[in-house]
Amino acid sequence: MKAIKTDELLFCITKKTMQNEALEKIGRYLTEEELYIAEKGLEWGLMTDIDTVYNTILFDMIKQN
Numbered sequence: 001m002k003a004i005k006t007d008e009l010l011f012c013i014t015k016k017t018m019q020n021e022a023l024e025k026i027g028r029y030l031t032e033e034e035l036y037i038a039e040k041g042l043e044w045g046l047m048t049d050i051d052t053v054y055n056t057i058l059f060d061m062i063k064q065n
Contacts, residue, residue, distance in 0.1 A: 015035055018038050018042075019035075
């Protein structure tokens with residue numbers, strides 16, 4: 001069995017990604033203060049119910065095998 005690199009990212013949202021989203025949706029780039037607010041919002045939103053996300057992924061994966 002091949003060794004798994006456990007420190008590799010599976011998902012990433014960069015400041016560049018956030019800035020591109022802001023430009024597309026509100027027509028401008030965010031300030032540093034707004035990026036901080038966005039970071040906190042992303043953290044809250046993604047961590048609010050992460051157990052449901054993990055369970056859905058894992059159970060769907062099991063069903064497919």
